[in-house]
Every structure is written in C-alpha cells, then in structure tokens.
Amino acid sequence: MQESFSKRYGCSSPPKVTVRDAAPPEVRSAVVFLCSELGGSLYAWQVQKIICDVQKRIVPVREGVVVWADVEEMLMACEWTQVYEVMQTLDQFIRADQWLQDSAEFFEQQVNEVFVENGIGWKLEKGEVRVRGEEGFEFVSGRAREELELANKPNTETEMAEATRSLSRRPEPDITGAIRHAIAALEAFCRDDLGDPNANVSARIDELNLPRPLDEALKKLWGYAHDQARHMRESNNPGRPEAELVVSTAAAVIVYIGARRRSG
Secondary structure (H helix, E strand, O other): OOOOHHHHOOOOOOOOOOEOOOOOHHHHHHHHHHHHOOOOOOOHHHHHHHHHHHHOOOOOOOOOOOOHHHHHHHHHOOOHHHHHHHHHHHHHHHHHOOOOHHHHHHHHHHHHHHHHHOOEOEEEEOOEEEEOOOHHHHHHHHHHHHHHHHOOOHHHHHHHHHHHHHHOOOOOOOHHHHHHHHHHHHHHHHHHHHOOOOOOHHHOHHHHOOOOOHHHHHHHHHHHHHHHHHOOOOOOOOOHHHHHHHHHHHHHHHHHHHHHHHHO
C-alpha cells in the first residue's frame, strides 16, 4: 500500500484525540479491510474465530465459505471494548504466525493510521492496545522511556510503562495507578541524583538543582499526586486529563535530568 498524497506532502495535520470510549463503524470496517489486504495467509474464518474467542462464544455454523463481509458484520455487532480486544488479539496472532509475521509491522502501522485519522485515543503497539495522547504527551513519554533505557534503569522504565498502561485500562482507566506509577518512576530516577537510594525526594527537591520556578512547581505537583493517589476523596477525584498531566510532567523532568547528566 503506497503512502497517501496528503501524508507524503504534509497537506494535513492529524485530528485531535476525540474518541476513547467508542469504536466507530469506520474504524471497524477499516480493520476488516486491512485484514483482507494481508493476502492469502490470513483467512476470514480465522478472524471470525478470534472475534468469537473474544466474545466467549461458539463459532457459528454457516453454509459455505466465511467471507470478509461476514467478519465485518460480526465486528460491527461487538461492544466497543471487544473491538479493541479483537485488534490486540489479531496483532498477537499475526506476530506469532510464521506466514504472517513479516506483515506485523505493516498491520500495526496501518491500524494506527486509521486511529489517528479518526481521532481515536488508542494505539496498537507490539501486540497491545495502549492509550494514545496528544502529540506532546506521546513525545515526552517516549523520550522519558529513551532516557531510562540509556540510564539502564529497567525497574524505573517499568514504572513509567505501567503509568501509561494504567491509562490504557478498559473500559475505565486506572487514574490513581497512572499517577502512582509516574511518581514512583520519577522518585526512583531522582534518588540517583541525590546519591541516596532511600531518599525522601519530595522533601529534598531543592537539592535536585532544578531551575526556578520549576522546583516549586515540582513540589506542588508532588503534593497533588500524593494527595490524590494516596488519599482519595469521594469528591474532586482526578480524571484522565489530570493523570496525563502528572504522567507527562514526571516524564519531562526525567528527560531534563537525564539530558543534564549526559551533558555534564
């Protein structure tokens, strides 16, 4: 499949994320089309079985050969959460099949393009459907993972990955989990700068030598995260925007400290 004219020449900008708690018909139809485009190595009956497995139902007995129109009809009838489970299982199936695995990256790329074009707040990444934020969120969270990999901090990298994964929970994101894991990642990374593996980082932010007033902002963020993630209240609970703010800010501080270490 050739690159589109608009993408090749930068004629359009991606729509904002507007859809998370739904799977529009256009997306469902496009996924079936992409499956059919993989050629003779992926059959409609295989995708039909994946849909039935996700729905925990017996594959219906039909006369004749299962065609892609049958698959599309089944996917259209799925709950929205099941649609993303089907996509995730499909990607895992393609990656594991010896005849299809060479098409795995193509399938993932094309599905993600469909998501972006339709403003879907999810992305397919190595066999897992994960939350997709706005461009800035995606950039800074990705850079934080790069810094943690460069610093050889696998446990801290896992915490940051868990923060993003918590936002990817379906049908409801784990807001407090996202905040908790993001702060845990930041805390572990900052302890290296302080030279104390058991440091109470929130009480020693001044020692991190962050430029003012970012140090004061980080103190307030830490207090907010501690209050919201560990002392939940019946009212004024944080939502996804607040969780994304904490995760992206923690990621940005990790990127800054990591870059400063390598340059100094």
